[in-house]
Amino acid sequence: MPGLIDCVTAALDARLSLDADRPVALALSGGGDSMALLHLAADWCARRGRRLLTLTVDHRLHRDSAVWTAFAGEAARDLGADWRTLSWDGPKPATGLPAAARAARHALLADTARQAGARVILMAHTADDIAESDWMRDQGATLGALRDWSPSPAWPQGRGLMLLRPLLTASRADLRALLRARNALWLEDPANADPRFLRSQARMALQSETPSFSSSSRGPTATASTIVEAMKSSPMIWSGLVTLPRAVPARTLAAALLSVSGQAAPPRSPRLTALHARLASDSEVTATLSGARIQASGQTLLITREPGRTGLPAAALPPNAPAVWDGRFEITAPEPGWSVGALKGRMASLAPVDQAIVKRLPASARPALPVLFRDADPRPLLAWRVAETRCLVAGRLIAAAGGIGHEDQLTHSSGETPPADLFLNRSGG
Numbered sequence: 001m002p003g004l005i006d007c008v009t010a011a012l013d014a015r016l017s018l019d020a021d022r023p024v025a026l027a028l029s030g031g032g033d034s035m036a037l038l039h040l041a042a043d044w045c046a047r048r049g050r051r052l053l054t055l056t057v058d059h060r061l062h063r064d065s066a067v068w069t070a071f072a073g074e075a076a077r078d079l080g081a082d083w084r085t086l087s088w089d090g091p092k093p094a095t096g097l098p099a100a101a102r103a104a105r106h107a108l109l110a111d112t113a114r115q116a117g118a119r120v121i122l123m124a125h126t127a128d129d130i131a132e133s134d135w136m137r138d139q140g141a142t143l144g145a146l147r148d149w150s151p152s153p154a155w156p157q158g159r160g161l162m163l164l165r166p167l168l169t170a171s172r173a174d175l176r177a178l179l180r181a182r183n184a185l186w187l188e189d190p191a192n193a194d195p196r197f198l199r200s201q202a203r204m205a206l207q208s209e210t211p212s213f214s215s216s217s218r219g220p221t222a223t224a225s226t227i228v229e230a231m232k233s234s235p236m237i238w239s240g241l242v243t244l245p246r247a248v249p250a251r252t253l254a255a256a257l258l259s260v261s262g263q264a265a266p267p268r269s270p271r272l273t274a275l276h277a278r279l280a281s282d283s284e285v286t287a288t289l290s291g292a293r294i295q296a297s298g299q300t301l302l303i304t305r306e307p308g309r310t311g312l313p314a315a316a317l318p319p320n321a322p323a324v325w326d327g328r329f330e331i332t333a334p335e336p337g338w339s340v341g342a343l344k345g346r347m348a349s350l351a352p353v354d355q356a357i358v359k360r361l362p363a364s365a366r367p368a369l370p371v372l373f374r375d376a377d378p379r380p381l382l383a384w385r386v387a388e389t390r391c392l393v394a395g396r397l398i399a400a401a402g403g404i405g406h407e408d409q410l411t412h413s414s415g416e417t418p419p420a421d422l423f424l425n426r427s428g429g
């Protein structure tokens with residue numbers, strides 16, 4: 001098995017830090033792929049001075065799921081890894097169960113990994129998964145491509161977290177051979193053979209074929225460096241606005257709209273294609289899509305949060321614990337009693353010093369800024385004046401565009417803050 005072990009070692013070495021104190025997380029279902037990854041990752045962590053934190057989600061969809069989960073935990077602990085079980089307790093939908101289970105799984109994995117201090121979650125997708133996804137796409141399914149290194153799809157739970165898939169060039173057969181050679185057992189999930197699910201149909205259709213191997217891409221792309229540069233040169237990214245060169249690829253435009261709007265699902269593809277085509281002309285364009293406003297003028301795009309006619313919902317903030325508002329700002333209130341909402345409709349009651357700060361921003365960037373207020377005193381203050389407030393927009397976009405190549409480039413509490421002197425020595429009262 002040296003080929004497989006060398007490939008996985010190289011994939012982990014390329015992306016992960018050595019001798020770091022924080023754990024590397026691993027999504028362990030107990031199936032053959034993730035059991036093999038458990039063995040390979042445990043070996044790597046022992047050699048490279050890292051802790052391994054394995055996470056198993058019990059979807060509570062099968063009467064034996066607790067037994068399967070316990071089996072995964074025992075295997076992880078036997079190899080010296082920490083292990084936690086997470087359960088999907090929410091109501092289960094009557095249709096679209098695989099997609100709902102997937103979303104719940106990613107959210108649980110991301111929340112737990114982030115809170116444990118991990119920045120990377122290892123996933124055990126294989127070359128067979130790539131072949132199955134291709135087959136499903138041919139049947140009309142809309143699936144993203146499996147990448148060896150990509151941001152967690154859970155938002156906001158996955159902020160500052162990347163997924164690493166070091167087995168994308170390995171076949172399921174090789175992984176099971178590794179487990180047999182180590183006398184290790186694994187589970188076969190009966191859902192994998194359930195013909196109601198497209199994934200199972202793909203498995204059955206491809207059983208006789210050899211999977212096509214993928215080569216994984218490394219390092220930031222040209223687009224990523226353009227975006228990182230554009231972000232760094234914008235002095236106002238703390239406010240959640242994004243400026244980009246007008247000639248961005250559609251994929252980058254989608255990532256920018258998603259990041260600026262703070263939403264969890266990307267814009268629908270026909271509307272995105274239509275907007276991208278409009279931007280190809282030289283004319284001025286103003287449009288809204290998926291909760292974002294896009295203004296194209298000359299060679300520059302300004303993308304800001306569109307609060308809509310009804311505005312953005314207000315929320316009470318827990319004291320001394322980071323809470324994400326509108327998928328864009330991580331806010332830690334210093335004491336109980338504070339709520340957060342959008343500036344829209346509250347500009348006139350802002351203190352003049354805060355009004356002066358707001359007026360430095362383009363008009364479209366103002367209404368969705370976060371303001372804090374108390375029940376007893378509804379006069380708003382810009383969030384930065386009261387609470388530690390980090391903007392998640394730029395970090396999310398840079399990660400989505402491929403601008404993060406290594407675990408070291410992720411900071412755990414990622415997010416942009418305003419220049420140190422902007423809110424200094426000025427009373428908002």
Ligand SMILES: Nc1ncnc2c1ncn2[C@@H]1O[C@H](COP(=O)(O)OP(=O)(O)OP(=O)(O)O)[C@@H](O)[C@H]1O
Nearest residue numbers: 027028029033034055056057058102122123124125
């Ligand atoms: N119940 C689970 N608990 C923890 N990790 C899991 C669980 N189910 C799947 N995983 C992780 O996800 C990987 C892919 O599993 P699977 O192919 O079933 O999911 P998928 O929905 O196709 O993938 P994705 O979640 O990326 O869309 C597994 O190899 C494992 O690393």
